[in-house]
Amino acid sequence: MTEIDNDVDADVVSTWRELSARHAAIVSDLERELQDHHDLGVSEFEVLDRLVEGVCLSPGGKFRVQELAAGVSLSQSALSRLIARLEKSGFVVRSMCADDRRGVFVNLTDAGRVRHSEALPTQRRVLRAHLGTTPA
Amino acid sequence: MTEIDNDVDADVVSTWRELSARHAAIVSDLERELQDHHDLGVSEFEVLDRLVEGVCLSPGGKFRVQELAAGVSLSQSALSRLIARLEKSGFVVRSMCADDRRGVFVNLTDAGRVRHSEALPTQRRVLRAHLGTTPA
């Protein structure tokens, strides 16, 4: 443990604390705003967001659960239940995929698309507030 | 919604995603390492860390619960239970404070100090791995 190590550690630790505090503040704001205005949790919104994004790429709008897992930092089980919640709310539907019947397709419904498009401006607003408008 | 707004949003969103992913990765690693090697959760470690830090500043080593709350991003109730857990593990003790008997002092025990000093190198190692060694 040299003096240099101490300096490096101090630097790394303060970076970590800043990162951590910033993340917590943003998540907290997002959670409140999305919940109050659109009855959506942060994770729920994120999954809808990925689905909408994906639809642009492959207009079928279908996703295997595991494809969603990459991109959202949630365990498989958490994602499974989250999708179940979204389905109960009518924002997605699950369907078997024919070629590999272990897999489950998740597709966005019209209601899901609508809810996402309503919530999107709210999310953007909160993110801008925290991460700066940084105008070009 | 102008084109510039779109650009700003895209920028802000990608910043947010990076921040978010980075945070999740670090927390996940920290959780695993601290749990496996020292039987401590990330939040537990953070509270011990604040207590140790504070001891340096005011050698009495006593803290009101609310003083800890600032600095750890947890709700008051979560913090209350976390402290109860630490107390059960023998890392802190709670005591009434004489001047304002609503307040509760939390002080670190020797066992708490030891556990923290054991876990500290692990935390630093994980943080360095993620946030770079950035040697001066």
Add this chain to the structure above:
DNA sequence: ACGCATTATTTGCTTGTGCATTGAATGCAT
């Protein structure tokens, strides 16, 4: 065709978290 390791998803269980409420102590106004 049959067993067996592997992959995809779900479910049981336990735990940590937040919100709202409660219980206790304080300060202030009357």
Add this chain to the structure above:
DNA sequence: ATGCATTCAATGCACAAGCAAATAATGCGT
């Protein structure tokens, strides 16, 4: 002193998350 709003911490409750086990479908070697 008494009442009342306020503050600190703890608790009841509901819910989301992770881990490990269960379930189901594949693919491969024989």
